[in-house]
Amino acid sequence: MLVEFIRNEVERVGFSNVVLGLSGGIDSAVSAFLAAEALSQEHVWAILMPYKSSSPQSIADAKEVVEATGIHSTLIEITPMIDAYFKRYPDASRLRMGNKMARERMTILYDHSSLYHALVLGTSNKTELLLGYGTIFGDMASSINPIGDLYKTQIWQLAEALGVPKHIIMKKPSADLWTGQTDEDELGFTYEDVDTLLYYMVDRRYSRQELIELGFKNTFVDRIHGMLVSSQYKRRLPVIAKVSYRTIDRDFRYARDWET
């Protein structure tokens, strides 16, 4: 289904290529494997965009995915752009640095979208999209996303099935924005736990009371509910002030696949 999705979405708008950022992590690896299968390797362009603090292992893992799939790849260091900007703000927080890097990578991907006549392939999973654990207009930006309805734990299973190299599946998920960063440390819970909770909360529509009766701690339930609510804006178009009878996305409604 996901392979067919990529093929359909790319071809219906008159494209035949995709471009994606390849980090060395499991999400972009899975997206790359899916794209290679959907469009064949010569139509997939992977861009590796490390910053100076990115782990060398990440770049090695990304290169291994390129090898395994046979897709094109380009390495573009983002260190000069990022450092040039933050000369103005030497005390910038890690959060600002991380967001800026994510958006720098987005601009590079969209530039290559034009260069290769390729759609930008998204690599955000359902867990991080629901929690808002990503940068709006950064890594959350894409044209099509084959894995956005799969929880992280499902990505692990899919990666096995696709033949993603074992150590990429086994390593601890990390945004790799600074040395030693891991998702689960930063979030304060494991993907196993949060995916189970999100499954009951979102997919099965269990109420707060029902979730607590299942054995989830009320503090955990409330925290995740809070993250869902406070990140809703990241999953929507910017809000438009309605004045006319036909406002984009309100009463001007067409499928994205309008006339394609």
Add this chain to the structure above:
Amino acid sequence: MKFSVALAQISPVLGNLEKNLEKCERIIEQSIRDRIDLLIFPELTLTGYFIKDIVASVAITRESPILKKLLEYSNRISIVIGAVEETPDFKFHNAAFYLEGGEIVHTHWKVYLPTYGLFDEHRYIAPGNKIRAFDTKFGRMAILICEDLWHPTAVAIAALDRIHYLIGISCSPGRGIDTSDRLGSSITWERLNRTYAQIYSIYVLYCNRTGFEDGINFWGGSEIISPSGEQVIKAMYIQEDFIHTTLSDRAIRRERITTPLIRDEQLHLTIQELERIYRERFED
């Protein structure tokens, strides 16, 4: 009978029962101090309008402590308030309660659920199946919710059911800009309120909300229209507001002596012709 009535033109918080109840309680307590007899809140007072997938989590049942609390207040002031009501068979209605003397005197479930343009109501809400007038301390009334009032048949039923006062509550989105000094949506509403009041010799008590949800404004402009079609009081556009006045059935009586339209309604003829139309349209 003379009584004082207030329209609380508020902006609820989307999907936050506690905050909205708190706000209502503050207004109710102030209204009790101000000797208001009947206090009217807008449609979906307790939940906000674009509730979508929030519906089930903000719905209240007849046994809800929120309703119990409001019923306690209703011993001191009559209240019209909007909420989502969950039925024992797990249907969700856009409901308006008339609370008085510690009892739910009447519940109206919105009949006409717009599902066109910017509206998606029927996707989330079950339609009501009744339009009924009811007696209160102050006279006979009916409640209709927003889109219900855009169906003159709904208003006709209420009028023929011998009401003195028509309570209309809404979450009307402001839209339609042209060369007029008012929004297209408010022009239509104001025209309807005046027309219904005049042709049925009733007071129309119209309470709309304000505020924004996802870029859509609710235009306020709540008003009371007299049985002769004149504006009695008018709330601000766009801003939250609280307006009140004193009403009695005297003007209704005068109007019905001068222009006894509602007396001359031929209910039997109407039913006869509606039945014929129904037979012709829906039976072979």
